[in-house]
Amino acid sequence: MRSEPIAARTPEREAFYQHISGGNLAPLWERLHALVTAEPVSPVQPAIWHYREVRPHLMRAGELISAEEATRRVLILENPGLKGQTSITHSLFAGLQLILPGEVAPAHRHTQSALRFIIEGEGAYTAVDGERTTMHPGDFVITPSWTWHDHGNPSSAPMVWLDGLDIPIVRLLDASFAEPGDRAMQAVTRPEGDNEARFANNLLPVDWRPAVKTSPVFNYPYSRSRASLEVMSRNGEPDPCHGHKLRYVNPATGDFAMPTIAAFIQLLPAGFATRPYRSTAATVFVAVEGEGQTRIGDQLFEWQAHDIFVVPSWAPVSHQAAREAVLFSYSDRPVQEKLGLWREQRGNA
Ligand code: GTQ
Ligand code: FE2
Secondary structure (H helix, E strand, O other): OOOOOOOOOHHHHHHHHHHHHOOOOHHHOOOHHHHOOOOOOOOOOOEEEEEHHHHHHHHHHHHHOOOOHHHHHHHHOOOHHHOOOOOOOOEEEEEEEEEOOOOOEEEEEOOEEEEEEEEEEOOEEEEEEEEEEEOOOOOEEEEEEOOOOOEOOOOOEEEEEEEEEEEEHHHHHHOOOOEOOOOOOOOOOOOHHHHHHOOOOOOOOOOOOOOOOOOOOOOHHHHHHHHHHHHHHHHHEEEOEEEEEEEEEEEOOEEOOOOEEEEEEEEEOOOOEEEEEOOOOOOEEEEEEOEEEEOOOEEEEEOOOEEEEEOOOOOOOOEEOOOOOOEEEEOOOHHHHHHOOOOOEEEEO
């Protein structure tokens, strides 16, 4: 690839740069090549978190601090190339949240949007603006920007889910607002299932118009997405790069379910190997079922159910399923598409 020449450094120029830095000035020609690159150059590294290794730390956190004291008992999955930055990619946050039997994570709201992808346990709920939804493994649950939310676990087992938030995007834009609720558990104002009946049945209330950019559906249950994958995989050929892949949508607009985060679920048939693929949207994957391996650039990662791995922007990725496997994934693709920046490349260059 051709590149522009880099300006020579001389003692005279160095002295000049030093001199003007006191006036908050800097020479662009020293930095341009590192900023305007021929293709994405990212400090984000491919990485994997094996659930069997992380789970004991999460349970230890459960002994050390309550959900109430922590507000949210979450272990951040921090990208090794972004130490201290609370990010799994430049634009997205990932964390594993633990809520123990009987605990409540108190109500609050903030401008950051969250998704929950349920990993372990059954029967905890999250409440969004007065309505609870009970969560099961594989469910994709949304907490839209600026909605009140608290979580509770009335079941008898620990409940763990992956939190995906747009925290780094909101930080980039300095657009964070947040407030605590006036009590830990928000009042239930609608019975569970009301949201599903109104918005998740290919029906919408007749005069309802979307007031926000997030999907009105806040739980996309795994039972339904898994059934779609099953039928799809029986009745057609897999996409060479993606296997059988679906995106979660906002039924009112057809757009992604969240304005800042795209989410997907895909089935890889037993023995299937995908062709290399890359896009500018760095992506977090969760292995939901099965086992396999994923090549990211020149690194190979072996995964099984509950493992989480991250693919940096523009890194070639290919998956191979040892057994039939299901992967959930999320990225900042909606943001990039709206800004006209999203690109993909299928197959080898
Ligand atoms: O569950 O409300 O992982 O507000 C980070 C921020 C979870 C939550 C996180 C949050 C939450
Ligand atoms: Fe929150």
